[in-house]
Amino acid sequence: MNLYFKYLLILFKSQMQYRTSFWLLSIGQFFIPFSVFAGLYFLFERFGQIKGWNFFEVALCFAIIHMAFSLSECFARGFDTFSSLIIKGDFDRVLVRPRSTFLQVLGSKFEFTRIGRLAQSAIVLLWALNNLPIEWSLLKIVTLFFMITSGVLIFTGIYMLAATMCFWTVQGLEVANIFTDGGREMAQYPLNIYQKWVARIFTYVIPFGTVNYLPLLFILGKTNGNDLLYMLTPIAGSLFILPCFLVWQFGVRHYRSTGS
């Protein structure tokens, strides 16, 4: 853990060397999801609701998934750009060091400019929370926190799976974008607006539903049945990263250097 923070600090300092570029990129990151959000807002202005969900409820959903996404892009960037590590043969160096490969790859890159994206979703989150009649309790705050954390873990898990594939394909896989970018796009609406089979895949296979849809029902007081079950779903969702971790270990054992 200590080592991880060292990596974090060093890379932060190095990115801060180009301060203007850093701020410009951050501002850019702020505006990209902004246009998507504007689109969402205009759709609600026209239609009023989507299958019984009103604007602020969906905005909350949107904010949570975008927050999780930007955090994971910031911290798990190392896995996202892993193919370059393989192509250059730099992974050999990682292997000879007496620390876990997971930690080193994770620490190989951070994208701090994603702070712009994070800020955008944080604003949306606050705006949505301000306009929703929620009776707050400690449990609900904890749940909200769990939702974001578990979202980060799921995105990280997908990055890891995609990175593991690089051990065999060498090239990075664009298909993984379906699950990261596509998953984000999809999970910004409550899952029950989709067809049953889509909702099922994204609850049981890739558990985005457990990150925001199910616990959201609890926070908004729309549940019927055991509240605790809904509250704990984000934790179940974060278990997704465990098999990813195993697959990663398996991949590392099958690694063959590209030389060069």
Add this chain to the structure above:
Amino acid sequence: MKVYASILKIRLLIGMQYRSAAWAGVATQFFWGFISIMVFEAFYEFAAVTPPISLRELITYIWLQQAFLAFIMLWFRDNELFDLITSGNIAYELCRPTDLYGFWYAKLLAQRLSSALLRCYPILILAFFLPKPYNLTLPPNVSTFILFVVTLLLGLLLLVAISMFLYISVFITLSPMGSLLVFGVLGEFFAGLIIPIPLMPLWLQKIAYVLPFRWTADFPFRVYSGHITQNDAVIGVFIQLGYLLGLLWLGKLALNSVLKRVVVQGG
């Protein structure tokens, strides 16, 4: 003209090499299309008033948008050109005995064409054979289809003309990020890529109709589905032509003026 044609041909062949990347792109776009259709379906299900564009037309709109993504995306860019400008290698380009604007224009056009040629068929064919509410339908009649092809190609030419400004602006700013952002975010929004233009609020529609961006994407797709009548489409073709000529002229002017002031950094 012959020179540009051969540049176009060479670049097309280069672009066609990246077939596996294209397949991955197809899968992503297909998924993307599905998701957006389902979102709109959910919105439409309980719509209180009849929306200005029917779900059928909207689905066609979305599939065409996914299939011809390379024709309409502003951020689809050539980093090579940016590098040329920022690294000073532009000096080599200036030595060539061709007009720089035409040379780059042909290059960018070929990139988009090759990318779209690789990607559009699988998406279009699959979308045709999807089960009922999700499938892509044929245009109402032959003349509509011909109009669609004309407007789509004109739209492509127009888009490349718009994207030339992106590269020209880098001569001044030296960093592509800022212009990419402005062009990318605003251009995409006003081309109707985030939400279709008929679904925007009226005041925004007015802005979108004035800007050139919608003529590249929104217009041809709505011609296809018959949402824009044939008479309007013919008028639109002339507006497209007007914009195209105007932007080409402006772009050439702008490029020449920045080239006069260009400083090659050496190195």
